[in-house]
Structures are given as structure tokens and as C-alpha cells.
Amino acid sequence: MSIAEMVHSVLDGPLTLGLRAYDGSSTGPPDSPRALHLRTPRAAAYLATAPGQLGLVRAYVAGDLDVDGVHPGDPYDLLVDLSAVRFRRPTAAAAVEAARTLGVKGLAPPPPPPQEALPRWRRAAEGLRHSMPRDAGAVSRHYDVSNRFYELVLGPSMTYTCACYPDAAATLEDAQDNKYRLALDKLGLRAGDRLLDIGCGWGGMVRAAARRGIHTLGVTLSGAQAAWAQQALAEEGLAGLAEVRHSDYRAVRESGFDAVSSIGLTEHVGVRGYPAYFAWIGDRLRPGGLLLNHSITRPHNRRQETGPFIDRYVFPDGELTGSGRIIAQAQDAGLEVLHEENLREHYALTLAQWCRNLVEHWDECVAEVGEGTARVWGLYMAGSRLGFERNEIQLHQVLAQRPHPDGATRLPLRPWWRP
CATH class of the missing domain: 3.40.50.150 (Vaccinia Virus protein VP39)
Known part of the structure; x- marks a missing residue:
């Protein structure tokens, strides 16, 4: 299974912008002015181990996910595109194929970027909330x-x-x-x-x-x-x-x-x-x-x-x-x-x-x-x-x-x- 096929396995509807992956696969409208570029296997690992917003953010902040046609100082148009994308849970068969593609290393959560704070439940050592x-x-x-x-x-x-x-x-x-x-x-x-x-x-x-x-x-x-x-x-x-x-x-x-x-x-x-x-x-x-x-x-x-x-x-x-x-x-x-x-x-x-x-x-x-x-x-x-x-x-x-x-x-x- 290619990375592009993996992405399709979790989409609920069409992809409204282009996508290029490090394995050479691609998908999405070929004439889209904007395209996601998954540059590294770590990008795929971020997306696989934290599906949804957090995985995308980690890959983007770490530089493993770039966006063609968008300046990183103002990714407004990208967010408009992504707001129209809908996701669903992959089928069991698709999940197995994705796991084979990523391998054991690809299914291990990579360390988050240094800009990320601890999740709420791990902040107790910093004191009570709003203390x-x-x-x-x-x-x-x-x-x-x-x-x-x-x-x-x-x-x-x-x-x-x-x-x-x-x-x-x-x-x-x-x-x-x-x-x-x-x-x-x-x-x-x-x-x-x-x-x-x-x-x-x-x-x-x-x-x-x-x-x-x-x-x-x-x-x-x-x-x-x-x-x-x-x-x-x-x-x-x-x-x-x-x-x-x-x-x-x-x-x-x-x-x-x-x-x-x-x-x-x-x-x-x-x-x-x-x-x-x-x-x-x-x-x-x-x-x-x-x-x-x-x-x-x-x-x-x-x-x-x-x-x-x-x-x-x-x-x-x-x-x-x-x-x-x-x-x-x-x-x-x-x-x-x-x-x-x-x-x-x-x-x-x-x-x-x-x-x-x-x-x-x-x-x-x-x-x-x-x-x-x-x-x-x-x-x-x-x-x-x-x-x-x-x-x-x-x-x-x-x-x-x-x-x-x-x-x-x-x-x-x-x-x-x-x-």
C-alpha cells in the first residue's frame, strides 16, 4: 500500500487539495494550487500515531510536512481547504495493510516537536490548573x-x-x-x-x-x-x-x-x-x-x-x-x-x-x-x-x-x- 492509498483509506469523500509523498505516490486534484508534501517517513508516523489535528500539526511544525503553494507565515488558504476534508476510521483490512507499509518503526509514536507542551493530564506537577x-x-x-x-x-x-x-x-x-x-x-x-x-x-x-x-x-x-x-x-x-x-x-x-x-x-x-x-x-x-x-x-x-x-x-x-x-x-x-x-x-x-x-x-x-x-x-x-x-x-x-x-x-x- 502506498502512502497516497493510506490517506485515501481514511478519507470520507474527495481530497480537495493535492498530496505528494516521499514514496513517490500522489493523489488529489492535479490542478490544485495547493498540495501537501509528506517529506519523510516520520511525517507518516506522526499521522498514523496521532490521527487528526495533532498528527498533522506535529508533522507540519517539525518540518516533515510542507505545503506547496502556501507560505508558512499565513497558511489560511490551506486551512480553508482542510476544513472541507472529512475523515473516517479505516477498515480492518486497510489498517492491516497500512501497518505492513509503515512497519514497526512507523507505528511507534515519534517524539513530538519541542514546541509541544505536555497534555493536560500530565501537568499536575506544575500545580493545580489556574493556580x-x-x-x-x-x-x-x-x-x-x-x-x-x-x-x-x-x-x-x-x-x-x-x-x-x-x-x-x-x-x-x-x-x-x-x-x-x-x-x-x-x-x-x-x-x-x-x-x-x-x-x-x-x-x-x-x-x-x-x-x-x-x-x-x-x-x-x-x-x-x-x-x-x-x-x-x-x-x-x-x-x-x-x-x-x-x-x-x-x-x-x-x-x-x-x-x-x-x-x-x-x-x-x-x-x-x-x-x-x-x-x-x-x-x-x-x-x-x-x-x-x-x-x-x-x-x-x-x-x-x-x-x-x-x-x-x-x-x-x-x-x-x-x-x-x-x-x-x-x-x-x-x-x-x-x-x-x-x-x-x-x-x-x-x-x-x-x-x-x-x-x-x-x-x-x-x-x-x-x-x-x-x-x-x-x-x-x-x-x-x-x-x-x-x-x-x-x-x-x-x-x-x-x-x-x-x-x-x-x-x-x-x-x-x-x-
Whole structure:
């Protein structure tokens, strides 16, 4: 049995792109603009021992699987093709023939690429899920890759969260500036006010607030992010107004803030941690203080762990749910929800631009972090773009307030910000 025949034995329907294998066999539409190239026997072993998403990812990240007609910095078109492919279990006879073809060595799982984290069930030694030590390790794994790599991919704003596009023709930098403008306007902050930004990343929100004269404290679990942000604050002459700490947000003891912003942190908290998360935020706000919670969500309100690729290569321990559950948990913690909106399509535009940046700076990115890691990020960002476009994931901003004791909001009757 050839490798191409093995692939056909697990397909449920036609192959929508080409395939070439190291044994010389091929299949799929001969005129397809894209084709999978299984370069080595290890590629076949990855696919055979981890059928489905994980095997494909391992072979691709390790470089044993290439794709003709697709740049690894933006494999979006490949993922569109693969989304139309359906698989089935092989018959007993086909499985026996495949085993003969691969041999004993080909049926032994090869070591995964070094970019792969342990499966969830083997992470107990790192602490309980969403404990401070385990969260610190997960965040470091993702964000401490290389500040230079992120500069190349994210652009000058160094903002790794969804932008807000005033129109589809806006540049990424304009859209990120507009996102921070929108967040600060929703929070109604003025010069002299105090803002706590949890999960602050490289300090984009911190710097935007400090430029308005707002006293801002940002916290991040990434040491590399904190160092970069502190340097950026110093270079802009903002160090007297703002601080970024290398810290878990739960270690912040200050309170009485006029506002709390959480932009891209909730995804790391864990759904079961929402009650404590929102209660903690409420305790940090003064009466009448506002929270802006900006996070990736599902289009349903069930708790759902991320798939094997995201969990092992991108965000270990990640889980998502819907905006309804986030709103309910904020309300149960005593916060009054004032407004919410979905920026799903904006995130698809953001991710498309990040992929373009990765393609443009591919050689430098590979020199900085290695080709395997660069492939992971291209795959992750292109796949996420497709998920946002197809409404498999969303991005919601929720605005809430810690109520005054008398129940008054002391806010305008209608939204006070420009969309």
C-alpha cells in the first residue's frame, strides 16, 4: 500500500487539495494550487500515531510536512481547504495493510516537536490548573518567546489583542489606537484618575492611559513583557504616571481604582475561576468604578476547553465560554453590566494583518525563534482568523460598574463614547 492509498483509506469523500509523498505516490486534484508534501517517513508516523489535528500539526511544525503553494507565515488558504476534508476510521483490512507499509518503526509514536507542551493530564506537577505557579508557566511559555519576534509580528503598538477598525481600510496601527481610545472612553477616565490594567502585556493600554494623564498600574505574568513595557514607559517619559509589574494580578493589594481594564486576560482565568475573578475586580474598584472586560468567547455559553493544537502549542489550560456566562458571573459578583458588544469581525482583520507581518518578516522571525515556532504562530493566527470569520469564536467587550450604595450610576443616560 502506498502512502497516497493510506490517506485515501481514511478519507470520507474527495481530497480537495493535492498530496505528494516521499514514496513517490500522489493523489488529489492535479490542478490544485495547493498540495501537501509528506517529506519523510516520520511525517507518516506522526499521522498514523496521532490521527487528526495533532498528527498533522506535529508533522507540519517539525518540518516533515510542507505545503506547496502556501507560505508558512499565513497558511489560511490551506486551512480553508482542510476544513472541507472529512475523515473516517479505516477498515480492518486497510489498517492491516497500512501497518505492513509503515512497519514497526512507523507505528511507534515519534517524539513530538519541542514546541509541544505536555497534555493536560500530565501537568499536575506544575500545580493545580489556574493556580498561580501553573498560570505563570503557561503565560511564560506563550509570551516569553522573544520580544523582537513580537515586535515584527504585532507592529509598533506591540498589542496582542483585537484591534477595533473604524473601517476596513484602516491600518493595523490606527485600529489598535482606536481600540485603546474606545476602551478609555468607555471607562470615562480623565487626567488624575487611577486605572488598574490586569494582564497588561507589553503595556499598550498602560501607555495610552498615561498619555492622557491617568495614573495607571499594569500587571503581567510575563517577565519579558514587563521589562519591555517599563523601558517603553521610560522612553516616552511616562514612568512618573505609570508602572508595569511582573506579577499575578491576584497579588495586587491596592484598591479604590476608578477603573479596571482586562484586555485579553479572561481567556487564561478558567471558567470555574470567574466568580473569584469578578469578585476580586469588584474589590479593587471604588463605588461607581468601571470595568471593561475584553475577551475571546464562544458563540454558546457552555464551558469548552481549547482543542489539542491550541492547548499544547499556544495557550496551555485555555478554555472559553460565551459572553452570556461572563455577564452572568459579573452580575453574580455584584457588578452591574451596562453595555456589551461583539468585535468578532475586527479580530479576523487583526489576525490577517499579523499574518501579513509574519510573512513580510519571515526570515528574521525564523532567525529569532526558529522555524518550528514561527510555523506554530502562522498556523495559530491563520486558524484563529478562520474561526472568527466563521463565528466559531467571538470577541466581546463587557462594560460593568461597581454600584454606589444608593444604586445610582452617576453616569450619562446614554452611551458617552464614540463607537
